[in-house]
Amino acid sequence: MPQQLTDRFGRTVNYVRLSVTDRCDFRCVYCMAEDMTFLPRQQVLTLEEIARIARNFVSLGTEKIRLTGGEPMVRKDILELVREIGTYGLRDFAMTTNGSQLTTMAEPLRKAGLHRLNISLDSLDADKFRSITRTGKLSQVLDGIDAAREAGFRGIKLNTVVMKGRNDEEIPELIEFARRKQVDISFIEEMPLGNISEHDRGLALCTSDEVRTAIRDHHELVPATEDSGGPARYYRMPDSPIRVGFISPHSHNFCATCNRVRVTVEGRLLLCLGNEHSVDLRRVLRANPVTDDKLRQTIINAMDLKPERHDFSTNGDVQILRFMNMTGG
Ligand SMILES: Nc1nc2c(ncn2[C@@H]2O[C@H](COP(=O)(O)OP(=O)(O)OP(=O)(O)O)[C@@H](O)[C@H]2O)c(=O)[nH]1
Numbered sequence: 001m002p003q004q005l006t007d008r009f010g011r012t013v014n015y016v017r018l019s020v021t022d023r024c025d026f027r028c029v030y031c032m033a034e035d036m037t038f039l040p041r042q043q044v045l046t047l048e049e050i051a052r053i054a055r056n057f058v059s060l061g062t063e064k065i066r067l068t069g070g071e072p073m074v075r076k077d078i079l080e081l082v083r084e085i086g087t088y089g090l091r092d093f094a095m096t097t098n099g100s101q102l103t104t105m106a107e108p109l110r111k112a113g114l115h116r117l118n119i120s121l122d123s124l125d126a127d128k129f130r131s132i133t134r135t136g137k138l139s140q141v142l143d144g145i146d147a148a149r150e151a152g153f154r155g156i157k158l159n160t161v162v163m164k165g166r167n168d169e170e171i172p173e174l175i176e177f178a179r180r181k182q183v184d185i186s187f188i189e190e191m192p193l194g195n196i197s198e199h200d201r202g203l204a205l206c207t208s209d210e211v212r213t214a215i216r217d218h219h220e221l222v223p224a225t226e227d228s229g230g231p232a233r234y235y236r237m238p239d240s241p242i243r244v245g246f247i248s249p250h251s252h253n254f255c256a257t258c259n260r261v262r263v264t265v266e267g268r269l270l271l272c273l274g275n276e277h278s279v280d281l282r283r284v285l286r287a288n289p290v291t292d293d294k295l296r297q298t299i300i301n302a303m304d305l306k307p308e309r310h311d312f313s314t315n316g317d318v319q320i321l322r323f324m325n326m327t328g329g
């Protein structure tokens, strides 16, 4: 039987999210502060180091890899990395992106072997989009979504973080947009990561149940039967092939079926998004001599540190000081 990673709670870990950069061309209010300090180059994993980590995870049963960041496309060697990981025979190879560079990058990414794209889109109003992303240009992202559709990805999903008073009124319109473009869409409950003030974050958490209520009068949704293998609970529309997902770490926590770990761009193997339990893979990678056996054994041992669930709270206390761009969501 091929090797598998399993944690203390009997969960199989076969999904790895690799953050390939902490940098980004946007400064979304729920993800970053206005002024951010990014990591110096020597602390960032090289392409070879990221690929080596990915390869060893695959030999330990990983079937799905997602590249994220920061914005993965601000990394200059991203296509080379995609091309390399694309040869590992993954069942699912995806990227989460803000879409700002897709007009030029969608086709090369698809040709390099990427299967699926998740594209963040919080508003269809150019001014609101700008105020949420601080630096983003809506038209660029909309063109990017079209370019991704033309490039022929196996799947495209939009991600919307819902914030009361900021974009919650646009929910039905965002679904209509997804339907027109024939792409899935997920609504995400905001998670309290990073030292972001309530003022910067905008307004309070909008729960998935509140989002469902906002949709009810506009669109009919029926629960989808298939298992997504991800955090979203999906619904289908009777008159459209698209799926509408809800990612609800607060109100419908999905930790019991957690199948994933993350590697930050500094090479920190993070066992849970909503906790600090981690192991330094970069130290192992940069030791002399480094062996794949040592790296794999470090990964296997790390599974014992995976916590049962996240430690997020909704009372405004920020417990996780690491910003979301370090983790990749
Ligand atoms: N709490 C928590 N949130 C997660 C987890 N995985 C993804 N998310 C959140 O879900 C949102 C969307 O994440 P994506 O990067 O699009 O990935 P995904 O939804 O797992 O992707 P699919 O492969 O399409 O299911 C982001 O805000 C993530 O932070 C997780 O394990 N725990």
Ligand SMILES: C[S@@+](CC[C@H](N)C(=O)[O-])C[C@H]1O[C@@H](n2cnc3c(N)ncnc32)[C@H](O)[C@@H]1O
Binding pocket: 024, 030, 031, 068, 069, 070, 071, 072, 096, 097, 098, 118, 119, 120, 159, 160, 161, 188, 189, 190, 191, 192, 193, 324, 325, 328, 329
């Ligand atoms: C950190 S971003 C990295 C990839 C890319 N830059 C993007 O925005 O898609 C990954 C996902 O995390 C989501 N995200 C960021 N901060 C979040 C927060 N505080 N709560 C919930 N989701 C968040 C983003 O909306 C995005 O869909």
Ligand code: SF4
Binding pocket: 024, 025, 026, 027, 028, 031, 032, 069, 070, 071, 097, 098, 120, 324, 325
């Ligand atoms: S959510 Fe993505 S696009 Fe927005 S600041 Fe964070 S990393 Fe950048």
Ligand code: SF4
Binding pocket: 231, 249, 254, 255, 256, 258, 259, 260, 271, 272, 273, 274, 307, 308, 309, 310
């Ligand atoms: S919050 Fe942690 S335990 Fe829960 S699903 Fe996410 S990574 Fe897994």
